[in-house]
Amino acid sequence: MTARSTWALVCGTVLAVVTLAAACGTDVGPPDAGPPSASPEPVAPVSVSAAHMARLPLATTFAKLPKAPQDSEPFEPADGVVTHPTVPQVVYTRPGGPPVAVLPVTELGSPTWVPVVQTQPGWVRVLLPSRPNRSTGWIHVAGGGLRNAYSAYRVRVDLSAHRLTVFDTTRRLGSWTVAVGAPSTPTPTGRTFLLASRAPARPTYSPLILPLGAHSTSFDTFGGGPGTIALHGWSDETVFGRGISHGCVRVPADALRVLSRVPLGSLVMITA
Numbered sequence: 678m679t680a681r682s683t684w685a686l687v688c689g690t691v692l693a694v695v696t697l698a699a700a701c702g703t704d705v706g707p708p709d710a711g712p713p714s715a716s717p718e719p720v721a722p723v724s725v726s727a728a729h730m731a732r733l734p735l736a737t738t739f740a741k742l743p744k745a746p747q748d749s750e751p752f753e754p755a756d757g758v759v760t761h762p763t764v765p766q767v768v769y770t771r772p773g774g775p776p777v778a779v780l781p782v783t784e785l786g787s788p789t790w791v792p793v794v795q796t797q798p799g800w801v802r803v804l805l806p807s808r809p810n811r812s813t814g815w816i817h818v819a820g821g822g823l824r825n826a827y828s829a830y831r832v833r834v835d836l837s838a839h840r841l842t843v844f845d846t847t848r849r850l851g852s853w854t855v856a857v858g859a860p861s862t863p864t865p866t867g868r869t870f871l872l873a874s875r876a877p878a879r880p881t882y883s884p885l886i887l888p889l890g891a892h893s894t895s896f897d898t899f900g901g902g903p904g905t906i907a908l909h910g911w912s913d914e915t916v917f918g919r920g921i922s923h924g925c926v927r928v929p930a931d932a933l934r935v936l937s938r939v940p941l942g943s944l945v946m947i948t949a
Contacts, residue, residue: 742812755793760825772799806870865924
């Protein structure tokens with residue numbers, strides 16, 4: 678996969694717009710606890726000039742962000758809230774902390790959608806698609822420029838069982854035996870997300886490729902690209918149930934059809 682590839686959004690489900698009420702809510706105590714305490718004032722972001730913003734790296738699958746904070750709960754579920762920057766957003770190491778990157782409006786030619794994994798007044802923490810794996814960052818929401826939505830879809834990949842399962846809320850849409858990374862080129866674990874969708878003009882091994890926000894830990898590049906891990910089909914069914922790939926997850930045709938309807942930004946949980 679290269680930067681020159683044409684990427685298309687495959688999103689067969691309408692995303693319901695939601696608000697991040699939890700980011701500005703107030704806890705209410707029991708009747709004898711007295712009046713509820715006020716929410717803390719939102720932390721102001723560090724000012725970033727246009728010139729400084731232009732020098733920051735873009736948080737894409739091609740970037741390396743060594744100063745980005747690591748996901749502190751990589752195997753915890755998220756609540757399904759995803760966010761899309763309608764204008765480029767500065768990504769910070771923490772609320773009030775230094776800037777580390779800029780989240781662009783598009784990723785690989787498609788609208789950027791990333792999962793929200795933590796909130797605090799005025800801020801959201803999101804998963805990023807950049808190296809190192811499990812990179813996260815904080816975005817200041819008070820200035821606008823974010824469109825929030827909800828995805829009820831979840832994808833789970835159990836590496837030891839060689840199994841991929843897709844859920845819509847609690848309803849299981851299907852479960853399939855798949856091929857995963859070989860022991861020397863493993864599929865990375867932890868929570869990631871559906872980053873983009875590619876329908877090659879001349880398909881070879883798969884009519885659809887679904888890159889994730891994760892990278893190979895064995896290769897710096899795949900075919901000149903950034904070593905992005907993906908879900909994709911495979912023409913030889915004998916690979917399913919085996920650890921044989923370079924890190925990608927190879928899925929049967931039925932699974933690929935279901936995955937093609939999963940909205941971008943939806944959480945993908947990969948466990949050992």
